[in-house]
Amino acid sequence: MTVTESAPEAGASTGARAAHEGILRRQSARESAARTYARALPIVPVRARGLTIEGADGRRYLDCLSGAGALALGHNHPVVLEAIRGVLDSGAPLQALDLATPVKDAFVTELFRTLPPGLAGHARVQFCGPAGADAVEAAFTLVRAVTGRDPIVAFAGAYHGMTAGARAASGHAPDVRVARLPYPQDYRCPFGVGGTEGAELAARWTESVLDDPKSGVPLPAGVIVEPVQGEGGVLPAPDAWMRRMRRITADRSVPLIADEIQTGVGRTGAFWAVDHSGVTPDVMVLSKAIGGSLPLAVVVYHEDLDVWGPGAHAGTFRGNQLAMAAGTATLAHVRENRLAERAAELGSRMLSRLSELERTYPCVGEVRGRGLMIGLEFVDPDGAQGPCGARPAAPALAAAVQRECLHRGLIVELGGRGGSVVRLLPPLTISDEQAAAVLDRLAEAVGAAARSQPGPRGPGRAEPPE
Ligand code: PLP
Numbered sequence: 001m002t003v004t005e006s007a008p009e010a011g012a013s014t015g016a017r018a019a020h021e022g023i024l025r026r027q028s029a030r031e032s033a034a035r036t037y038a039r040a041l042p043i044v045p046v047r048a049r050g051l052t053i054e055g056a057d058g059r060r061y062l063d064c065l066s067g068a069g070a071l072a073l074g075h076n077h078p079v080v081l082e083a084i085r086g087v088l089d090s091g092a093p094l095q096a097l098d099l100a101t102p103v104k105d106a107f108v109t110e111l112f113r114t115l116p117p118g119l120a121g122h123a124r125v126q127f128c129g130p131a132g133a134d135a136v137e138a139a140f141t142l143v144r145a146v147t148g149r150d151p152i153v154a155f156a157g158a159y160h161g162m163t164a165g166a167r168a169a170s171g172h173a174p175d176v177r178v179a180r181l182p183y184p185q186d187y188r189c190p191f192g193v194g195g196t197e198g199a200e201l202a203a204r205w206t207e208s209v210l211d212d213p214k215s216g217v218p219l220p221a222g223v224i225v226e227p228v229q230g231e232g233g234v235l236p237a238p239d240a241w242m243r244r245m246r247r248i249t250a251d252r253s254v255p256l257i258a259d260e261i262q263t264g265v266g267r268t269g270a271f272w273a274v275d276h277s278g279v280t281p282d283v284m285v286l287s288k289a290i291g292g293s294l295p296l297a298v299v300v301y302h303e304d305l306d307v308w309g310p311g312a313h314a315g316t317f318r319g320n321q322l323a324m325a326a327g328t329a330t331l332a333h334v335r336e337n338r339l340a341e342r343a344a345e346l347g348s349r350m351l352s353r354l355s356e357l358e359r360t361y362p363c364v365g366e367v368r369g370r371g372l373m374i375g376l377e378f379v380d381p382d383g384a385q386g387p388c389g390a391r392p393a394a395p396a397l398a399a400a401v402q403r404e405c406l407h408r409g410l411i412v413e414l415g416g417r418g419g420s421v422v423r424l425l426p427p428l429t430i431s432d433e434q435a436a437a438v439l440d441r442l443a444e445a446v447g448a449a450a451r452s453q454p455g456p457r458g459p460g461r462a463e464p465p466e
Contacts, residue, residue: 012057012058012059013058016056016057016058017057017058019056019057020044020055020056020057021057023044023056024042024044037065037068037413040399040402040403040406040414041065041406041411043055043059043061043406043411044056044057048063048075048076049074049075049076050074050075050076050077050427050429050430051063051064051074051075051426051427051429051430051434052075053075053411059409060409061406061409061410061411062409062410062411062434062437062438062441063075063411063426064410064411064412064413064423064424064425064426064438065411065412065413065425066425066426066427067288067293068262068288068413068425069230069262069267069288069289069373069425070288070289070291070293071289071293071427072265072266072267072289072292072330072334072339072427072428073292073293073330073333073334073427073428073429074427074429074430075293075427076293077292077329077330077333077429079329079330079332079333080292080293080326080329080330082329083292083325083326083328083329084294084322084325084326086325087103087321087322087325088322092321093321094320094321094322095317095319095320095321096319096321097316097318097319098127098318098319099319101319101321103321103324103325103328104127104319104321104324106324106325106328107324107325107327107328107331108125110327110328110331110332110335111125111286111290111298111300111327111331112125113335114271114272114331114335115272115284115300116272116274116275116279116280116281117280118280119280119281119284119300119302122302122303122304123300123301123302123303124300124301124302124303124305124306125298125299125300126138126142126298126299126301126313127296127297127298127318127319128297128298128299128313128315128318129297129315129316129317129318130287130291130295130296130297130315130317130320130323131161131163131287131295131297132160132161132261132285132287132288132297133160133161133162133163133166134163134287134297134315135261135285135286135287135297135298135299136160136161136163136165136166136169136224136259136261136285137163137165137166137313138285138299138313139222139224139257139283139285139299139301140152140165140169140221140222140224141308141312141313142255142283142299142301142305142308142312142313143221143222143255143257143282143283143305144221144222145307145308145312146221146255146305146307146308147221147222147253147254147255148221149218149219149220149221150177150221151177151178151179151217151218151219151220151221152165152168152169152177152178152179152220152221152222152223152224153178153179153180153181153206153210153217153220153222153223153224153254154169154170154171154178154179154180154181154223154224154225155180155181155182155183155225155226155229156171156180156181156182156183156190157171157183157185157229157232157233157235157417158170158171158180158183158224158225158226158229158232158259159226159229159230159231159232160224160226160259160261160285161261165177165178169224179209179216179217179220181202181205181206181209182201182202182205182206183202183225183229183232183235183237184198184199184202184203184237184238184241185198185235186198186366186368186388187365187366187368187377187388187389187390188386188388188390188417189387189388190202192386192387192388193387193388194388196238196240198388199237199238199240199241199244200241200244202241203241203244203245203248206245206248207248210248210252210254219252219254220254221254221255222254222255222256222257222282222283223245223249223254223255223256223257224257224259224285225237225242225245225256225257225258225259226258226259226262226263227242227258227260227263227268227272227273227274227276227277228262228263228268228273228369228370228373230262230263230373230415230423231262231415232415232416232417233375233377233415233416233417233420233421234368234369234373234374234375234415234416234421234423235368236268236368236369236370236373239276239277239278240277242274242276242277242279243277243278243279245279246277246279246280246281249282255282255283255301255305256279256281256282256283257281257282257283257284257285258272258273258274258279258281258283258284258285259285260272260273260274260284260285260286261285261286261287261288261297262288262373263373264284264286264288264289264290265288265289265290265330265331265334266289266334266339266340266342266343266371266428267289267343267371267372267373267425267428268343268344268370268371268372268373269340269341269343269344269345269347269348269370269371269372270340270344270371271334271335271340272284273370276370282301282302282305283299283300283301283302283305284299284300284301285297285298285299286298286299286300289330290327290330290331291320291323291324291326291327291330292323292325292326292327292328292329292330293326293330294320294322294323294326294327295317295320295323296320296323296324296327299313334428339428339429340371340428342428343371343372343428344371346372346430346432346435347369347370347371347372347373347374349435350372350374350424350435350438350439351367351368351369351374353439354367354374354376354439354442355367357376357442357443357446358376361446361447361450362381363378363379363380363381363394363397363446363450363453364376364377364378364379364446365377365378365379365390365391365393366390369424372424372425372426372427372428372430373423373424373425374423374424374425375415375416375421375422375423375424376401376421376422376442376446377393377398377416377420377421378393378394378395378397378398378401378420378421378422379391379392379393379394379397379420380392380393380394380397393416393417393418393420394420395414395418395419395420397420397449397450397453398414398416398419398420398421398422399414399419400449400452400453401422401442401445401446401449402414402422403449404444404445404446404448404449405422405441405442405445407445408441408444408445409441410438410441410442410445412424412442413425422442424438424442426438
């Protein structure tokens with residue numbers, strides 16, 4: 001596919017456009033008010049390949065949402081399709097609960113060979129219900145069974161899913177069983193210093209809360225951390241802080257749970273994001289890309305923790321053979337083609353080009369990321385600066401950038417506090433030429449959104465100074 005082929009097409013037939021509009025109209029009349037992506041992205045995908053989605057109206061889009069990070073190899077990658085067809089043609093059962101099958105055996109073998117070295121030879125895996133949140137809940141059940149303790153420690157800004165326990169750990173629903181501690185970040189550092197010092201203060205705070213019998217936070221059953229916060233606004237945790245978390249938890253016999261649901265399978269420039277720091281977690285929760293675009297979720301943990309009994313965590317749809325085959329093909333393709341290294345290298349080139357936007361537009365507060373997990377935080381350039389230089393978040397501007405991107409045939413996601421971060425999660429297979437097209441469209445969209453912003457000095461206040 002060339003970049004020219006993926007450019008938006010204006011010339012869809014009237015019939016196609018009417019079909020597209022009809023589907024969207026029926027969706028808004030019939031589907032829930034809780035729908036999300038469908039509101040910001042009024043497209044009707046009918047075909048997709050790699051980075052490209054074709055809509056029912058004939059328009060083509062470069063998809064940097066990638067099914068919320070579930071598509072490591074983009075849409076309909078040939079190795080994924082071949083693996084799915086292989087299962088379909090073999091007559092294997094498609095649903096197998098947690099029974100042993102050759103397809104599952106191959107998946108576990110491939111998964112285990114990718115694990116951090118400290119876990120690889122000693123791992124156990126529990127297949128969960130199909131969503132990432134199922135794996136998070138299973139991990140909480142596991143560490144509670146192991147420690148006999150109840151509370152979970154999570155971090156401010158975290159996102160772990162939408163089931164009750166996962167929501168509580170994400171800070172959506174305050175819950176006495178979950179305590180939240182500061183996550184290190186430079187731009188909006190909770191301690192107002194950022195950098196190594198900010199991360200050190202965050203670690204010390206965690207340590208003192210865990211050790212102080214009067215902190216109000218009892219010794220937890222587990223600590224759950226995203227090595228890069230995704231929905232929280234693309235915030236990579238410093239490697240040294242990750243190692244501190246490992247030491248702090250190990251010293252107190254608290255299992256460390258790494259949520260690699262979004263960061264896993266090469267996304268951040270290492271196969272697992274914990275590999276950057278060399279940390280071996282006790283538990284890893286995995287989903288999204290491990291199913292090769294189909295629903296699959298697992299908890300992987302050290303064999304010493306395997307103390308729970310039969311049925312401690314169950315679920316009907318734990319045996320999705322198509323997802324396991326697609327996942328095996330994806331994991332193997334990423335490993336054999338060194339796509340994690342490719343993500344690291346291309347990601348850093350994309351970040352340095354995007355930094356030009358930060359220098360040019362006062363409304364681009366910070367550009368950050370790791371590998372092909374990239375975010376641009378939009379701010380109000382007229383707002384007061386915080387201690388680390390951060391200005392007030394500008395979610396409306398980020399939403400305007402997302403709309404301008406869509407108008408130019410580019411699909412991006414929003415995240416961060418209040419939705420002020422434009423996020424890019426392109427497939428790891430994206431070519432240099434496609435990456436350049438993504439960045440061109442994004443740069444144009446930022447310029448257009450900045451020009452159209454109303455403000456005290458009228459439209460254009462977010463534009464670069466003369
Ligand atoms: N954990 C992380 C880090 C995620 O990004 C997500 C989803 O975006 C989840 C957990 C929840 O996964 P799911 O939506 O499949 O339940």
